[in-house]
Amino acid sequence: MRRMLLAIVIVLLLGGAAQAERLIVSVSNHRVTVTPNYSGEELVLFGSVEKDATTPADRTAYDLVVTVMGPRADMVTRRKERTFGIWINTDYRQFLQVPSYLALFANRPLDAITSPEIARRQQIGLNNVLLTQRVSGDFADVVPNDAFRSAFIRLRTQRGLYREDGSAVTFLTPTLFRTGIPLPAEVPIGTYEVEIKLFANGAFIGKTETAFEIVKVGFEQFVATTARQNGLIYGLATVAMALMTGWMASIVFRKD
C-alpha cells in the first residue's frame, strides 16, 4: 500500500518541473478520524531527497522545513485594560484567513538554516509566517514583535495549535527523512496543507506539497453540526428534551 502510494507520488512528481533535486513525501494517514474519546494523535511524514545528474556533487548536507497549515479562519484578538478599576476588553485586531493550526518543523534551529531575508520570503518560522490583519481598513501583516501578533501566536502555542520545532525533522540517511506531526485533542477539522521546503547551504532549492484531512465522527460531531446548520430544529429538540426531563422528574418523584 505504502509502496504503491510512493510509486504514484513518484510518477506525479516526474511530470513536474525539472530541478536538481526532487522531494518525494508521503504522510502516514491522509484521513484522520477524530472520535469522541480522541485525545491527540501523531501523524508521520516521511520522504526522501532524490538527486539527479544535474545535482552538484559536493551538495550533501540538506536542510528541511516542513510547514503544516490547518483550515483557515478569521480570528479576533482582544486586549484587556484597566478602566475605572475593572478589566475591560478595550482594543482588538482582526486576523483574516489565518491558519487555525500551524506547525513549522525543521532538522535544525530555523534561524540557522538560511539567511533572515530568505526566511522572510519563504515564511520560515512563526515570526515570518504571513498573518494578515485588518489595520484600519487596510490588509497587512505587521512587524513580528507587534503586541497583538505575538499575543496571538503565544495563545495559539499554549493550546498546542501553533508550534515551531527546530529538531522535529530527522534525517535517517543523508537523503531520507521523517517527522511527526502532533495533532492535539482540540485540533480543528478540515483540510491540512503540508509544504516541504528544501535548503542547501542556506539557499532555497525546491519544495513540494501534500495534504491530509481531519474529520470528526460520532454523536458529538452530529450534535455540533446540527446545532450550526439547523439551529431552529436543534433548539426545538433541546426544548422537547427539557420538557421531557422535567415531566419525567415530576412523575418519578411524585409524592401523592
Next chain:
Amino acid sequence: MQLYLPIADLPVNVFLVLAMGAAVGFVSGMFGIGGGFLMTPLLIFIGITPAVAVASVASHIAASSFSGALSYWRRRAIDPALASVLLCGGVTGTTLGVWTFTQLRALGQLDLMIALSYVVLLTTVGSLMFSEGLRALMRTRRGALPPRRTHNWIHGLPLKMRFKRSKIYLSVIPVVIVGIVIGFIGAIMGIGGGFILVPIMIYLLRVPTSTVIGTSMVLTVVTMLFATMLHAATNHLVDAVLALILMVGGVTGAQFGARAGQKIRGEQLRLLLGLLILSVGIRFAIELVIQPSDLFTIRELGVSR
C-alpha cells in the same frame, strides 16, 4: 468518565457536572428557585465560556422549573390569568435580551456585561434579602407581629384586572413590566430570575404566597424555553449534551432540597439565600478587579472549509 461537549468544545468529567447539577438542584429545591445564578457561574468556573454557559443553563432551568410547575399545577397553586399577563412581558423581554446578547458578543463585551450584571444584581438582591431576613428574624425573637401590608402607588395604576385565583385586583402595567425585566435579564445572565421575581411579586404586586411560587415558575419555564430556542437559532450556543447532564442532576437534587427546605424556617431560609446570592455577586466583583492572568483573548469567527 470524560465526555466531549460538542458546543462548549471541551472535554469534561461527567460525574463532576452531574454533581454540580445535583448540588445546585438541592439549593434550588430548598429555596424554590431555578438556581441559574449558581449554575452559570459554576460552569464558567470549570472553563466553559460564559456565552455557552448562559445559553445552555436556560434549558436546564426550564426542565427543573417545569417539574416544579407541574406539581404546583396539581395543587392548583398557579394563577393562569396572572401567568399569561406576566408571559406577555416575559416573551418580549427575552427577545430583547437575546438580541442584546448577540450584539454584545459581536462587540466583544459579552463576558464583561455578564460579569457586571451579576455583580450589580446579585449584590443588591443579596444584601436586600439578607437584611430583610435578619430583620424578620429579630422580629420573631422579640415576638412582634410582622408589619401589616398596605397598598402602594402600584395599586393606583390604570388598566386594572381581576386575578381570580390569587384574589387580587391589579393593574396589568406593572405585571407586564416585571415580565419584560425578568425575561431580559434572564436571557443575558442565564438565570430564571425566580429569586428576584418572587420578592417583587410578594412585596410590590402583593400576590399572595399561595400562588406566587407556582406562577413565577410558569414564567420561568416559558421564558427559559423561549431563550433556549432563540439562543440555539441565532447564536448556536446551546450545548444539549451539557444541558442534559445538568437537568438529570438538577431535578434529582431538587427533590432532596425541597425536603430539606421544609425543615427550615422561612426567615432563616431567606437569610441563607441572601447570603448565598451575595457571595456569588462578590465573587464576580473580585474577578473583575484583579488583573487577569492573560490580558489577551482570541475568538474564532468561524472556520471556512
